[in-house]
Amino acid sequence: MTTGQHRQHGPVAPLQRAMSKVPEVTVYFWITKILTTGMGETTSDYLAHVLDPMIAVGIGGVALAASLALQFSVGRYVAWIYWTAVVMVSVFGTMAADVLHVGLGIPYAVSTPFFTVVLAVILVAWYASERTLSIHSIHTRRREAFYWATVMATFALGTAAGDMTAVTLHLGYFSSGVMFAALFAVPALAFWLFRLNGIFAFWFAYIVTRPFGASFADWMGVSHVRGGLAWGTGPVSLALAGVIAGFVGFLAVTRKDVARETDQAPSREREYQPHEMA
Template sequence: MTEPVQDQLRDSVQASFQPGRPGALSRLAHPGGLRRGAGCAASKVPEVSVYFWITKVLTTGMGETTSDFLVTWLGPLIAVALGAAGLAITLLLQFAVRRYVPWIYWSAVVMVSVFGTMAADVLHVGLDVPYAASTVVFTVVLAVVFIVWHRTERTLSIHSILTPRREFFYWAAVLTTFALGTAAGDLTAMTLNLGYLPSAVLFAVIIAIPAVDYRRLGLNAVVGFWFAYITARPLGASLADWMAVSPARGGLDWGSGPVSLGWAALILGFVSYLAITGRDIERKGPRPAPDE
């Protein structure tokens, strides 16, 4: 986040808490335990492929800079309110459809990215929670989501999202991973003083670990997917911040607005391609094994 954004967010969030005032990788997607077959319910998530990962990283970067831009332009309270409203609307649309629809699904992911960034920034800037602490907090929250999800459904595979309850767990996990990734990315870039570009390189190396372990060491596919999914967030956010921030902070100084528009155009291009070609639609729904 830029310093002006931090100052605005800190002042507004702290004011809202005053008494008497209102508060404002493709193989990893197919674990061996999944059995495909006709007659299964339609999946509510896309086929995981290179298109999935590219679009996912793009949404993380756009969410980071869009959040900063909105907070600067509209003020923290209005920006957060709009982010929450946008998230609610897109998730309602996503839950309303019966199968995966590219523009609805990715619109929800974009709003999760924007609001997840705001959630992490509110903790740090508004409530003075250190990035190290917020990273731990979101890690614990994500662990709780995964534990409850698995105990309830006996699976964490994204290719088992065939019921409303599983979809609820899925989006709860997705939202938490975005907040966690935001905190982790800012932790390495700012608290540990690595800078944005070195942080992006670091997370690019980390995200390759699941693919290597899956091929050579037999890493559990579901674990590998979520590991990569979490890491994709700080990877994209660090790249976008590097493009947006000033040279004094190690960036290219393109500005959060132009960077957001550029990444949005790329997302629109990929999602349009997927909607037209259907390259990321599962033709046969999976049947999750009970022991995943």
């Protein structure tokens, strides 16, 4: 996957792309992103069971704030810093959705459209302010703030949507995972076959990765009674953390997800290209 820019404002300058605070959208990006969604789901569930839920949320909030502060403090994309922030967004985003359901008794059928509206408001505000939603324009503090607000909202929305299909609609975790895997492929096909707007395709896929990865992680971790493999949320979280660390280490060494200053921006938006490696 090479990268994209907004049609209305011409190509993203190679130097700006190289200074971006987010990675290039490659196949490694999507794999790592899906893994973080699964880890966030099982880690949140594990912490909520071994700790008082309020303490777990507090720890998650502090860790999220620290990881985002570190991310904002660096001048450009650094693999381990960026993906640590994504992991903490995943954990805390899961907690936020679960608090509404478990703590406040709000049904997933209500929280899912609520987080949809929240996400829409953030995207509208981002576009109104910056005139683009391209992730390859993240080289100012304000755009970075919009980006992470959007990421947080997608994780909360994806959590609620995944639990709604698995629990409220009684599809089960495995069937939900299969359904969201199919939905994840939709923007790719639409992009290749029908020239779907690349930025829209990217964010659609980004939202779907949350229930996609989380549903399969839940399926591996929950008990047989709940339709899972009963591996336990703790062991699943540790296993996913190890795999994520391997991918992030690989990216940090090879820099396959970092744009070079000599890269030339393509002629049309290329936010979503899972068939290309770099």
